[in-house]
Amino acid sequence: MAKKDSPESNATLVIGLGRFGSAVAATLNRLGREILALEKDPVVISKWQGRLPLIEADASNIEALEQVGVREFQTAVVGVGTSLESSVLITANLVDVGLPSIWAKATSREHGRILKRIGAHHVVYPEFDAGQRTAHLVSGRMLDYIEMDRKGFSIVKMIPPQECYGFTLAELDIRARFGVVVLGVMTPGHPFEYATSATRIDKGDIIIVSGDTDLLEKFAQRP
Numbered sequence: 308m309a310k311k312d313s314p315e316s317n318a319t320l321v322i323g324l325g326r327f328g329s330a331v332a333a334t335l336n337r338l339g340r341e342i343l344a345l346e347k348d349p350v351v352i353s354k355w356q357g358r359l360p361l362i363e364a365d366a367s368n369i370e371a372l373e374q375v376g377v378r379e380f381q382t383a384v385v386g387v388g389t390s391l392e393s394s395v396l397i398t399a400n401l402v403d404v405g406l407p408s409i410w411a412k413a414t415s416r417e418h419g420r421i422l423k424r425i426g427a428h429h430v431v432y433p434e435f436d437a438g439q440r441t442a443h444l445v446s447g448r449m450l451d452y453i454e455m456d457r458k459g460f461s462i463v464k465m466i467p468p469q470e471c472y473g474f475t476l477a478e479l480d481i482r483a484r485f486g487v488v489v490l491g492v493m494t495p496g497h498p499f500e501y502a503t504s505a506t507r508i509d510k511g512d513i514i515i516v517s518g519d520t521d522l523l524e525k526f527a528q529r530p
Contacts, residue, residue: 318342320375320383320406322366322397324351324359327412327433328386332359345375367396369403377404385411385427391418395425402426448527450513454520461520462490467508468529477504485526487518 318341321332332344336359346352347365355361364371366387377383383401387394394411401409402425411427413419419430440452451464471479482488489502493513500506508514516523 317382318380320345320377320380321386322346322383323386323388323412324355324361325386325388327388327431328384329355331384331386336360343375343380366400367393369400372400372404377401377406380406382406382408383410385409388412388414388418391421394418395421398422398427399425449523459520460518461523462515462517463523463527464493464513464515465527467512467514468526469510470529471508471514472510473507475505475507476502479508481526486522487516487526489514489516491515 319335321328321335321342321344324332324344324346328344332342332355335342342360344355344359344361345364345366346355346361347363349363352361352363362375364375366372366385377400383406385394385397385401387397391414394413398409398411408429409427410429410431411422413422413430413432414434416432416435419432422430436454439454444450444452448466448468449463450466452461453463454461471481476489489506489508491499491501491514492506492508493499493515494509495511502514516526518526
């Protein structure tokens with residue numbers, strides 16, 4: 308377990324092993340990161356016992372958190388979302404003990420505002436973000452979509468519009484015409500190529516493009 312006098316440590320406490328929490332815990336564990344999962348449901352515990360470092364505890368109880376050494380962790384992820392009361396109590400407990408980095412799952416914007424108000428450093432909206440991402444992917448040529456911030460800047464992987472085939476980026480002048488920037492081109496059977504003015508886009512290529520989300524959507528809708 309991480310020690311309080313080891314600021315370089317980045318041990319993570321994951322609270323709640325529902326779909327979100329278990330995905331975070333399992334991924335961190337697979338990456339070799341130091342973690343401890345807390346779960347109070349015996350059925351869920353039996354599912355993950357032996358697969359993750361795991362303790363049965365009710366994190367809404369501050370004394371239970373103290374017993375598992377909560378102050379030794381640098382980061383905590385609150386995966387509890389179905390019970391607003393539990394989510395708020397757990398997050399408030401983590402804030403009270405002064406954890407440097409608290410990530411909390413929210414199931415609604417209102418829930419997220421409450422978590423932010425009581426001191427969560429990062430609020431995650433897995434259902435909303437997944438739904439928004441899917442909407443972009445089903446509506447055009449986009450193959451992958453990452454929203455970088457809430458102000459509209461995104462990066463997408465997409466099939467180029469047909470009008471781009473056979474031309475270099477200098478000839479297409481995509482930034483001036485459409486307001487987006489081609490970062491790179493992926494050609495089947497070839498390594499990823501960072502884009503230059505001489506980069507040519509051909510049929511079968513995949514392009515990585517960044518820019519304002521609305522402009523990206525319009526560019527992806529072009530024939």
